[in-house]
Amino acid sequence: MNIKIELTYKTTKGTEATFISDEMRAEKGILIAEDLEKTGRSKNLSFIDRHDNKWTIKELKKFMQGIETEPHNVTVYFDGGFDLKTRKSGLGCAIYYEQNGKNFRQRINASVEELETNNEAEYAAFQLGLKEIERLGVHHLPVTFIGDSLVVINQLNGEWPVYEAELSKWIDRIEKQLERLGITPEYEIVSRKKNKETDHLASQALDGIEIRSTVEIGAEK
Incomplete structure (x- = not known):
C-alpha cells in the first residue's frame, strides 16, 4: 500500500x-x-x-x-498470447506479495482453446491472475495489475472505449469479481521488455509446459 x-x-x-x-x-x-x-x-x-x-x-x-499475516502489497503481472495457426492461447501470471514479514512470488500459466483474439488472451491472463489472488485469500486491499497490453489496461481504467462485444463481456466479469472481493485495482502499463517473465510463462503454456510454483524471494538457491 x-x-x-x-x-x-x-x-x-x-x-x-x-x-x-x-x-x-x-x-x-x-x-x-x-x-x-x-x-x-x-x-x-x-x-x-x-x-x-x-x-x-x-x-x-x-x-x-x-x-500482516495475510497476503498484502500484492502485485500481479500478466500476459497472454494467441497462436493464429493452432487457435490456442497461452496465459501467464506472476504474483508478488508479502506475508508474515516475508516476500513471495507465485508463477502460474495455462493453455486455453476457446478464445479468438490476442486481446481476449490478454484479458484471460488478467482474470487468471485475479482468480489466483482470490485463492491466496486476498480481499479488500489495493492490488496493482501490471501488463504490456495497452488495450486491456486502458479499457479497464476507462481511458479507452470498448467497441467489441466480447471484450465488454470480459470487462464485466472482471469488474464484478473485483467488486465481490473488495479489491481496489491499480493499473500500470510496462513495455514488453519489462514483462518478459509472464511472456515466457505464456509461451511455455503454448508449448504444453504447465507451471505452478510459489517461492519465498531471498530463499531461492
Whole structure:
C-alpha cells in the first residue's frame, strides 16, 4: 500500500506551513511519521492513499498490523498470447506479495482453446491472475495489475472505449469479481521488455509446459 504524508509544520517562533510528501510505502511512512511526531513540531499529521482516503497514524498502524499475516502489497503481472495457426492461447501470471514479514512470488500459466483474439488472451491472463489472488485469500486491499497490453489496461481504467462485444463481456466479469472481493485495482502499463517473465510463462503454456510454483524471494538457491 502506497501513501503520502500530509502535515503542518510549526517552527519554534510559531511560523506554520503545510507539506505533502512524495508517495511511499505505508511501512516507511509510519516510521517517518513517528519520527516527525517526536519533534513536537508537526500538527494535523495524516496519510493519504492513492484514492484520496485519509488515515490517522493510529488507523494506518492498526490496518497494517491486521493484514500482516495475510497476503498484502500484492502485485500481479500478466500476459497472454494467441497462436493464429493452432487457435490456442497461452496465459501467464506472476504474483508478488508479502506475508508474515516475508516476500513471495507465485508463477502460474495455462493453455486455453476457446478464445479468438490476442486481446481476449490478454484479458484471460488478467482474470487468471485475479482468480489466483482470490485463492491466496486476498480481499479488500489495493492490488496493482501490471501488463504490456495497452488495450486491456486502458479499457479497464476507462481511458479507452470498448467497441467489441466480447471484450465488454470480459470487462464485466472482471469488474464484478473485483467488486465481490473488495479489491481496489491499480493499473500500470510496462513495455514488453519489462514483462518478459509472464511472456515466457505464456509461451511455455503454448508449448504444453504447465507451471505452478510459489517461492519465498531471498530463499531461492
